[in-house]
Amino acid sequence: MRVHLCAVGRLKTGPERALIDDYARRFDRTGRSMGLGPLTITEVEDRKGGGMAAESALLTRAVPSGARLCAMDERGAMLGSVEFADKLAGWRDGGCQDLAFVVGGADGLDPSVREAADFSLSLGKMVWPHMLARVMLTEQLYRAASILAGAPYHRV
Numbered sequence: 098m099r100v101h102l103c104a105v106g107r108l109k110t111g112p113e114r115a116l117i118d119d120y121a122r123r124f125d126r127t128g129r130s131m132g133l134g135p136l137t138i139t140e141v142e143d144r145k146g147g148g149m150a151a152e153s154a155l156l157t158r159a160v161p162s163g164a165r166l167c168a169m170d171e172r173g174a175m176l177g178s179v180e181f182a183d184k185l186a187g188w189r190d191g192g193c194q195d196l197a198f199v200v201g202g203a204d205g206l207d208p209s210v211r212e213a214a215d216f217s218l219s220l221g222k223m224v225w226p227h228m229l230a231r232v233m234l235t236e237q238l239y240r241a242a243s244i245l246a247g248a249p250y251h252r253v
Contacts, residue, residue: 098189098196100124100238102138103159104231105152105202113228120235128242132189136238138231143202153207156199164195166214168206169230173217178250182241184216200230 108114121136128134141155160166165188176184188196198218199210203226211217220233244250 098133098185098193099161100128100134100136101159101161101164101195101197102136102200102231102234103156103197104138104140104200104227105142105156106227107140107142108228108231113232116232117235120232120239124235124239124242127239127246127248131242131245133185133242133245136235149201149204149207150209152202153210156201156206156210157213160197160199161195164197165193165216166210167196167198168211168214168217169198169200169220169234170206170211170214170217171219171222171224172211173219175219175221178237178240179244181218181237182244185238185241186245198234200227200234202227 108117117138121138124136125134139159141152141159143151143155145151185196199206199214201207201210220230225233240250
Protein backbone atom coordinates (compact mmCIF):
# COMPACT_ATOMS: atom_id res chain seq x y z
CA MET A 98 0.00 0.00 0.00
CA ARG A 99 1.50 3.28 -1.09
CA VAL A 100 1.25 6.02 1.52
CA HIS A 101 0.98 9.69 0.65
CA LEU A 102 1.32 12.70 2.89
CA CYS A 103 -0.28 15.70 1.21
CA ALA A 104 0.20 18.91 3.15
CA VAL A 105 -0.35 22.63 2.82
CA GLY A 106 2.85 24.66 3.03
CA ARG A 107 6.42 24.14 2.00
CA LEU A 108 8.84 22.96 4.64
CA LYS A 109 12.20 24.66 4.50
CA THR A 110 15.49 23.06 5.43
CA GLY A 111 15.69 22.73 9.18
CA PRO A 112 15.05 20.39 12.09
CA GLU A 113 11.46 19.54 11.08
CA ARG A 114 12.51 18.65 7.53
CA ALA A 115 15.40 16.53 8.85
CA LEU A 116 13.07 14.61 11.19
CA ILE A 117 10.46 14.03 8.48
CA ASP A 118 13.09 12.81 6.02
CA ASP A 119 14.58 10.48 8.66
CA TYR A 120 11.22 8.96 9.65
CA ALA A 121 10.15 8.63 6.01
CA ARG A 122 13.35 6.67 5.23
CA ARG A 123 12.80 4.47 8.28
CA PHE A 124 9.16 3.85 7.30
CA ASP A 125 10.13 2.93 3.74
CA ARG A 126 12.86 0.56 4.93
CA THR A 127 10.75 -1.09 7.64
CA GLY A 128 7.45 -1.21 5.77
CA ARG A 129 8.71 -2.47 2.41
CA SER A 130 8.66 -6.16 3.31
CA MET A 131 5.14 -5.84 4.73
CA GLY A 132 3.58 -4.13 1.73
CA LEU A 133 3.69 -0.66 3.25
CA GLY A 134 5.19 2.22 1.34
CA PRO A 135 6.82 4.00 -0.16
CA LEU A 136 5.87 7.22 1.56
CA THR A 137 5.48 10.11 -0.84
CA ILE A 138 5.28 13.65 0.47
CA THR A 139 3.52 16.29 -1.61
CA GLU A 140 3.45 19.89 -0.50
CA VAL A 141 0.99 22.41 -1.93
CA GLU A 142 0.90 26.13 -1.46
CA ASP A 143 -1.85 28.65 -2.12
CA ARG A 144 0.14 31.62 -3.38
CA LYS A 145 -2.99 33.63 -4.18
CA GLY A 146 -4.30 33.68 -0.61
CA GLY A 147 -7.61 31.95 -1.30
CA GLY A 148 -7.84 30.49 2.20
CA MET A 149 -9.01 27.02 3.18
CA ALA A 150 -11.18 26.60 0.07
CA ALA A 151 -8.21 27.18 -2.24
CA GLU A 152 -6.01 24.92 -0.10
CA SER A 153 -8.73 22.28 -0.30
CA ALA A 154 -8.66 22.34 -4.09
CA LEU A 155 -4.87 22.00 -4.12
CA LEU A 156 -4.93 19.15 -1.60
CA THR A 157 -7.65 17.34 -3.53
CA ARG A 158 -5.56 17.48 -6.70
CA ALA A 159 -2.52 16.16 -4.79
CA VAL A 160 -4.35 13.03 -3.60
CA PRO A 161 -3.98 10.10 -6.02
CA SER A 162 -7.16 8.98 -7.75
CA GLY A 163 -8.91 6.21 -5.83
CA ALA A 164 -6.85 6.73 -2.67
CA ARG A 165 -8.39 6.21 0.73
CA LEU A 166 -8.40 9.63 2.38
CA CYS A 167 -7.41 10.21 6.00
CA ALA A 168 -7.89 13.76 7.24
CA MET A 169 -5.60 14.93 9.99
CA ASP A 170 -8.06 16.83 12.13
CA GLU A 171 -8.37 17.75 15.80
CA ARG A 172 -11.93 16.34 15.78
CA GLY A 173 -10.75 12.95 14.50
CA ALA A 174 -10.22 9.66 16.29
CA MET A 175 -7.43 9.55 18.85
CA LEU A 176 -5.66 6.21 18.45
CA GLY A 177 -2.78 4.72 20.36
CA SER A 178 0.24 3.60 18.37
CA VAL A 179 -0.78 -0.06 18.34
CA GLU A 180 -4.33 0.87 17.27
CA PHE A 181 -2.89 3.05 14.49
CA ALA A 182 -0.69 0.16 13.33
CA ASP A 183 -3.74 -2.12 13.29
CA LYS A 184 -5.69 0.49 11.28
CA LEU A 185 -2.90 0.67 8.68
CA ALA A 186 -2.74 -3.12 8.48
CA GLY A 187 -6.51 -3.29 8.06
CA TRP A 188 -6.46 -0.85 5.17
CA ARG A 189 -3.56 -2.72 3.56
CA ASP A 190 -5.15 -6.14 4.08
CA GLY A 191 -8.48 -4.82 2.79
CA GLY A 192 -6.91 -4.13 -0.59
CA CYS A 193 -6.22 -0.42 -0.27
CA GLN A 194 -3.62 0.49 -2.90
CA ASP A 195 -3.12 4.13 -1.93
CA LEU A 196 -3.65 5.83 1.41
CA ALA A 197 -3.42 9.62 1.58
CA PHE A 198 -3.08 11.61 4.78
CA VAL A 199 -3.98 15.29 4.32
CA VAL A 200 -2.67 18.03 6.60
CA GLY A 201 -4.17 21.49 6.29
CA GLY A 202 -2.52 24.82 6.75
CA ALA A 203 -2.55 27.08 9.79
CA ASP A 204 -6.36 27.22 9.79
CA GLY A 205 -6.83 23.47 9.39
CA LEU A 206 -8.77 21.62 6.71
CA ASP A 207 -11.73 22.95 4.80
CA PRO A 208 -14.98 21.22 5.84
CA SER A 209 -15.31 19.76 2.32
CA VAL A 210 -12.06 17.81 2.78
CA ARG A 211 -13.11 16.59 6.21
CA GLU A 212 -16.48 15.44 4.84
CA ALA A 213 -14.86 13.64 1.90
CA ALA A 214 -12.44 11.77 4.16
CA ASP A 215 -12.81 8.06 4.79
CA PHE A 216 -11.30 8.54 8.25
CA SER A 217 -10.22 11.43 10.45
CA LEU A 218 -7.25 11.14 12.77
CA SER A 219 -6.31 13.43 15.63
CA LEU A 220 -2.87 13.72 17.18
CA GLY A 221 -4.47 14.63 20.50
CA LYS A 222 -6.45 17.38 22.13
CA MET A 223 -3.62 19.87 21.99
CA VAL A 224 -3.23 22.09 18.95
CA TRP A 225 0.00 21.50 17.05
CA PRO A 226 1.64 23.65 14.39
CA HIS A 227 0.98 21.97 11.05
CA MET A 228 4.72 21.54 10.47
CA LEU A 229 5.07 19.59 13.73
CA ALA A 230 1.98 17.56 12.87
CA ARG A 231 3.86 16.26 9.83
CA VAL A 232 6.79 15.22 12.02
CA MET A 233 4.49 13.44 14.45
CA LEU A 234 2.59 11.68 11.67
CA THR A 235 5.73 10.42 9.92
CA GLU A 236 7.09 9.19 13.26
CA GLN A 237 3.86 7.31 13.92
CA LEU A 238 3.94 5.79 10.43
CA TYR A 239 7.45 4.51 11.14
CA ARG A 240 6.39 3.29 14.61
CA ALA A 241 3.36 1.50 13.11
CA ALA A 242 5.56 -0.26 10.55
CA SER A 243 7.94 -1.27 13.35
CA ILE A 244 5.07 -2.63 15.45
CA LEU A 245 3.71 -4.60 12.49
CA ALA A 246 7.20 -5.96 11.81
CA GLY A 247 7.29 -7.35 15.34
CA ALA A 248 9.94 -4.99 16.70
CA PRO A 249 9.85 -4.56 20.46
CA TYR A 250 7.64 -1.68 21.51
CA HIS A 251 7.94 -0.20 24.97
CA ARG A 252 4.18 -0.05 25.63
CA VAL A 253 3.12 -3.53 24.49
